[in-house]
Amino acid sequence: MTLGPNVSLEQTLQARLQERKDQSLYRLRMTTKGPQKPLLHVRGRDYLSFTSNDYLGLANHPLLIEAMQNAASEYGVGSGASHLVCGHSAAHDELEQALAKLTGRPKALLFGSGYMANIGIISALLDKSDAVFEDRLNHASLLDGGLLSGARFQRYQHNDVLDLQRRLQKTQARNKLVVTDAVFSMDGDQAPLPQLADVCTQQDAWLMLDDAHGIGVLGLQGGGTALAAGLSVDQAPIYMGTLGKALGCYGAFVAGSETLIDALLQFSRSYIYTTAVPPAVAVAALTAVQLLRQESWRQTHLQQLITAFRAAALDMGLPLMDSYTAIQPLLIGDADKAMKVSQALRDVGILVTAIRPPTVPVNSARLRITLTAAHTQVQVEQLLATLGKLQQSGLLTRAL
Numbered sequence: 001m002t003l004g005p006n007v008s009l010e011q012t013l014q015a016r017l018q019e020r021k022d023q024s025l026y027r028l029r030m031t032t033k034g035p036q037k038p039l040l041h042v043r044g045r046d047y048l049s050f051t052s053n054d055y056l057g058l059a060n061h062p063l064l065i066e067a068m069q070n071a072a073s074e075y076g077v078g079s080g081a082s083h084l085v086c087g088h089s090a091a092h093d094e095l096e097q098a099l100a101k102l103t104g105r106p107k108a109l110l111f112g113s114g115y116m117a118n119i120g121i122i123s124a125l126l127d128k129s130d131a132v133f134e135d136r137l138n139h140a141s142l143l144d145g146g147l148l149s150g151a152r153f154q155r156y157q158h159n160d161v162l163d164l165q166r167r168l169q170k171t172q173a174r175n176k177l178v179v180t181d182a183v184f185s186m187d188g189d190q191a192p193l194p195q196l197a198d199v200c201t202q203q204d205a206w207l208m209l210d211d212a213h214g215i216g217v218l219g220l221q222g223g224g225t226a227l228a229a230g231l232s233v234d235q236a237p238i239y240m241g242t243l244g245k246a247l248g249c250y251g252a253f254v255a256g257s258e259t260l261i262d263a264l265l266q267f268s269r270s271y272i273y274t275t276a277v278p279p280a281v282a283v284a285a286l287t288a289v290q291l292l293r294q295e296s297w298r299q300t301h302l303q304q305l306i307t308a309f310r311a312a313a314l315d316m317g318l319p320l321m322d323s324y325t326a327i328q329p330l331l332i333g334d335a336d337k338a339m340k341v342s343q344a345l346r347d348v349g350i351l352v353t354a355i356r357p358p359t360v361p362v363n364s365a366r367l368r369i370t371l372t373a374a375h376t377q378v379q380v381e382q383l384l385a386t387l388g389k390l391q392q393s394g395l396l397t398r399a400l
């Protein structure tokens with residue numbers, strides 16, 4: 001073994017890496033070529049992919065590509081500075097207005113990514129006199145934001161409104177923020193939004209929704225889960241969504257009252273101290289927002305694929321989870337076994353990612369199947385037929 005210049009650094013890291021490998025938790029990247037689409041080109045072979053979050057198939061849409069090309073001619077490539085210096089363009093402004101309108105909120109503010117939005121929002125709203133309450137299965141960026149804020153940090157049982165209520169009743173904190181994924185990223189199930197909003201109103205707590213997997217897909221014309229659940233700005237005052245999943249671009253936003261947006265603009269460090277996303281990306285995202293309405297067949301087609309997949313998988317006795325969204329995980333349990341199933345699918349040309357701890361709790365490794373509007377019914381049938389074969393060979397059973 002060759003060691004680098006700093007022996008203790010190399011040894012420490014190598015020991016940690018070996019431990020990951022021993023636990024079947026070591027991760028590798030797959031290098032793709034060409035655009036994100038159901039037939040994904042990896043190392044000389046086309047795979048049928050059920051792994052991306054490009055739920056509406058917009059990432060490779062000709063109108064988005066054209067919009068971005070034209071915007072690059074108009075604006076150039078880099079934004080040159082942060083929003084508060086000189087990086088905030090008319091393109092960013094227009095996109096913020098479109099996102100506010102789409103989500104039915106007075107104002108919106110763009111962030112560089114969903115991760116940055118979440119750490120920046122929570123840490124701007126709370127400090128050590130406050131308390132944050134997070135669903136146990138919240139996305140890592142929400143947990144990190146809560147920890148970064150310095151507020152007292154509690155995780156409540158997944159989607160358990162009573163557990164949350166008990167915790168809220170007990171706290172002496174000055175301000176209380178309740179934070180939840182609206183659609184859970186690794187499970188695909190949805191938070192009980194009306195009940196959460198009621199408890200927050202009752203207990204004088206603020207509700208923050210992360211709609212990374214709902215924006216564009218759920219609600220009237222893709223306006224997201226808060227709209228779908230009929231939650232007003234008062235009931236769900238802090239609504240966050242991303243532009244890198246169903247909207248096919250990159251970046252994120254928060255939508256809410258004028259006061260909220262002004263406060264985040266003043267206080268959110270991951271908004272202030274970072275370069276604005278390229279204007280051409282903002283123009284592409286604006287085009288995506290417009291397409292939600294113009295090509296609403298995408299939401300309908302996706303919903304049809306979800307319904308068909310679930311019906312067939314239930315019939316076959318596959319270990320489906322309680323999800324009615326584009327995220328349709330099959331629960332396997334053991335991380336090593338999940339890897340084997342994923343590899344067996346890959347051997348026959350189908351890509352489905354095995355999701356393992358620490359992304360999900362121990363013994364809940366799963367195959368995270370995602371469906372998109374770019375898939376055809378035939379492609380979904382192909383996936384089901386292959387899963388059926390793995391099931392017959394005894395590989396695809398739940399083992400806890």
Ligand SMILES: *Cc1c(COP(=O)(O)O)cnc(C)c1O
Pocket residue numbers: 113114115116118139141181185210212213242243244251252
């Ligand atoms: C993907 C995701 C994020 C992060 O968004 P990025 O724009 O990819 O940084 C945040 N929250 C949830 C629930 C997500 O799934």
